[in-house]
Amino acid sequence: MSTEWESVIGLEVHVQLATESKIFSDAPVAAGGDPNSRACGVDLGLPGVLPVLNESALGMAVTFGLAVDGKIARECRFDRKNYFYPDLPKGYQISQLAEPVVSGGNLDIDLGDGRSRRIHLTRAHLEEDAGKSVHDAYAGLSGIDLNRAGTPLLEVVSEPELKSPEEAAQYFRALHSLVRALGICDGNLNEGSMRCDANISIRPKGCEELGERTEIKNINSFRFVERALAFEIERQIGVVEAGGEVVRETRLYDAERDETRPMRGKETSEDYRYFPDPDLLPVVVTDAMLAEARARLPELPAAKRERYARDFALDDYACSRLTGDPDLARYFEAVTATGVEPRQAANWVLGEVSAALNRDERDAHDIPVPAEELGILIARIDEGVISGAAARTVLATLWQEGGDADAHIAASGLAQLNDDDELSRLAQEAVERNPNQAEQYRAGKTKLLGFFVGQVMQASQGKANPRQVNELLRELLTGA
Amino acid sequence: MAGDAFATLSELRTELAARRVGAVELAEACLDRIAAEAHLNAFVSTCPERALARAKAADRRIAKEGQTALVGLPFAHKDIFCVQGLPTTCASNMLANFVAPYDATVAARMDAAGAVLVGKTNMDEFAMGSSSQTGHLGSVRNPWDTGRVAGGSSGGSAAAVAAGLVPGATGTDTGGSIRQPAAFCGISGLKPTYGRVSRYGMIAFASSLDQGGPMARTAEDLRLLLACMEGRDPRDSTSAEVPPTARDAKPRPLRIGIPGEYWDALGTDMGTALDAARRAIEGLGHQLAAVSLPHTRAAVASYYVVSSAEASTNLSRYDGVRYGHRASAPKDLEDLYRRSRSEGFGDEVKRRILTGAYTLSVGYYDAYYQKAQRVRRLIRQDFLDAFASVDAILGPVTPTPAFEQGTMQADPTDMYRQDAFTVPASLAGLPALSVPCGQVEGLPVGMQLIGPHFAEDRLLALGEAWQRETDWHMLRPRESRAAPEAT
Secondary structure (H helix, E strand, O other): OOOEEEEEEEEEEEOOOHHHOOOOOOOOOOOOOOOOOOOOHHHHOOOOOOOOOOHHHHHHHHHHHHHOEEEOOOOOOOOEEEEOOOOOOOEEEOOOOOOOOEEEEEEEOOOOOEEEEEEEEEEEEEOOOOOOEEEEEEEEEEEEEOOOOOOOOEEEOOOOOOHHHHHHHHHHHHHHHHHHOOOOOOOOOOOEEEEEEEEEEEEEOOOOOOOOEEEEEOOOOOHHHHHHHHHHHHHHHHHHHOOOOOOEEEEEEOOOOEEEOOOOOOOOOOOOOOOEEEOOOEEOOHHHHHHHHHHHOOOOOHHHHHHHHHHOOOOOEEEEEEEOOOHHHHHHHHHHHHOHHHHHHHHHHHHHHHHHHHHHHOOOHOOOHHHHHHHHHHHHOOOOOOOOHHHHHHHHHHHHHHOHHHHHHHHHHHOOOOOOOHHHHHHHHHHOOOOOHHHHHHHOOOHHHHHHHHHHHHOOOOOEEEHHHHHHHHHHHOOO | OOOOOOOHHHHHHHHHHHHOOOHHHHHHHHHHHHHHOOOHEEEEEOOOHHHHHHHHHHHHHHHHHOOOOOOEEEEEEEOOOOOOOOOOOOHHHHOOEEEEEOOOOOHHHHHHHOOOOEEEEEEOOOHHOOOOOOOOOOOOOOOOEEHHHHOOOOOOHHHHHHHOOOEEEEEEEEOOOOOHHHHOOOOOEEEEEEOOOOOOEEEOOOOOOOEEEEOOOHHHHHHHHHHOOOOOOOOOOOOOOOOOOOOOOOOOEEEEEEHHHOOOOOOHHHHHHHHHHHHHHHHHHEEEEEEEOOOHHHHHHHHHHHHHHHHHHHHHHOOOOOOOOOOOOOOOHHHHHHHHHHHHOHHHHHHHHHHHHHHOOOOOOHHHOOOOOOOHHHHHHHHHHHHHOOOOEEEEOOOOOEEEEOOOOOOOOHHHHOOOOHHHHHHHOOOOEEEEEEEEOEEEEEEEOOOOOHHHHHHHHHHHHHHHHHOOHHHOOOOOOOOOOOO
């Protein structure tokens, strides 16, 4: 009988902190720009320059530490990680090895069907990003763009507690929601604001000992984390079952071919010659800083999820979708605040609104329809002024043109037909025009009511109030 | 100098204020002297156009508001300070083509104080050395005897002041690089407390030890220069928030500590010269007391491990990619690194990089770097203990007077041992003053006054009192020796 395997996964996620300037210089942090236009002397590693810690990066790290209930180092320090690479201007990266700003902590991940699991964090530390090499722009030469050099990163390291690619993706999602809710990262995965390295090994189920691991570098989407790990698990099982051994190495996930490949040749153990950076004094986190960070802590996704389930009676899916994106949650709450029923508000936000956002590739902080207008639109459905279908058309108009909901309802002629006499006339016509179906209905085939409703809706161009039509038709068909 | 090339900064201030001399005249005189004494090899470069423009501006400023701060006073920067638009080479092939695109904080402050930069002085490559023989433009000559070294690494600044090329200069001191050349050349030099003077724009050798400071003929002039160099700099996290060098409130007389570990190590000639100085200090009314600095013996080893470790990574940025020397036609990235660095750095720099990288390696880190840091803490504690009972510590700067050019090359550690009396204060981050106090075989000898952290004023006041009573600092090198020897 073949061995049953289990996988052991740990993630290291680089969270780009949303500071205005870089972690050790006052050059701005911003995507784009001409190469090297957002790099100052410090970022270029000129002779004689010195790093000075950006306090707001430290503040964000402290905020994160509090949010995951980790231990905040009251005094931490920065180390130099020495290696040569063209996009690493100083020949070392300033990072934290021995004394990270956050140790421990945990993050709850959603396993679906209402279950969750607590994943422990090893640590979270501050470091600077490197620049990037540009290989295609100059014939035969490589360019170096140091705009990204010195961008503040918080590297969040999980314990190897994730048991499957799905759990790893959920962990990445939970972290994404958290840092967005904390306002310390823009969460823009396409622009590399969160990049994930995954450590993965397999072992026979029930075995205590860890197998040799590989590291998959630089994965930047939830889906790719899942697929890269799924591929890698299969690959490792294949290697071992064929009598081979997993080699410790760094691999790269190729999304187009959906496979992982070794990044470098056989890995020699690199010696980074870490030592405390003498240009930076130990950083002291004061009581005042802690108190301030604690006071500014927003409601966290887990607490928000609970509140949504409790106060709004939303299902698990709606709770986690809404709380996964703080901007979407804010919008949802603003719609609810207009007095509409929360579940209906959630349906619209997660349905029409999210679909339109996806279609337009917009972020939830950028919804063009004010929450108040969506609230009015939903209220008009309740009041019977407009049908659900018509409301979708009005929402599309609001999305494109702005303006207010009532005006669009009036102008579009989509207001619902509620007039009893007019509806009676239409119902009468429908029955008269379809005597066969009417007879069948009366003979007990009551399912045909829908057919008649459809006839009336068609005749009214969708504007007839379906509830009234239902009642009128039932009376007409049975009463006659 | 327009009259007396050996006038002090203070004297020149008076002359400028009285309009008996102008800043342009002074700058031109310096440039002439530098050219006339080119055989000393004290300068890496001069900047006549810049100097004359600044001197003219200084003259206008003096005409308008009188002479203040350093307005109109000519000086030189050690070629380790970045000055925007000027070559800044650290006396290295690596940076031979490097023109600084920004000002070091010290350079900006000296400019703001109105001082007129005339040029940049020679040094040991990247400040690594005690003899100013390792620079890419060759050795600095000691004005007292051109067959001897000027000391290092700020040997160019020391020789320039001693020979009357400039009345003052900046230096940097990592393990003695201001104090030792000052002593060898018979001038005054101050290594300030670590953190008093900003390191921003001062090309790094060993970050936890490097400290810029003034070099001049007198302690009074050092005070003048320091006042314009010092102060907290938001661009240097290690720079300290301290009140400017103020008058020390300590009542006189002072208690002066005499560390046996320094004095007992002296040879007869040096011992005799220093003993005379010690008695003279006592004659000024101060009380002498024996103190012990028990870990002195381990200081040189600790210093060379710590400073080389830091240097090995500080110098990683010189990779041929963005600036500095770049090997021609590299085959690949590895080749670019290897040849750019092999060609760009001299032997001593390579030695320190290799030593430093070794001591930081996995498996050696604890045995070398960590241990050296522990020793460093013990040395610091030695001083703190001593300062519980004394106000300052008096000792020699160097074990010998200036040694001959070309000696101490076979075993580099012979050279390292030259730093035995200067590295302890460096490791402890303490201020230390070097002033001339005698002669041995016609060569100047210096004494060192070490103070508690931020006690610069006390040291300078002691130096000023000393120089009111003695005239060692007034001695001038014999008239310029004729032809320079080939380098």
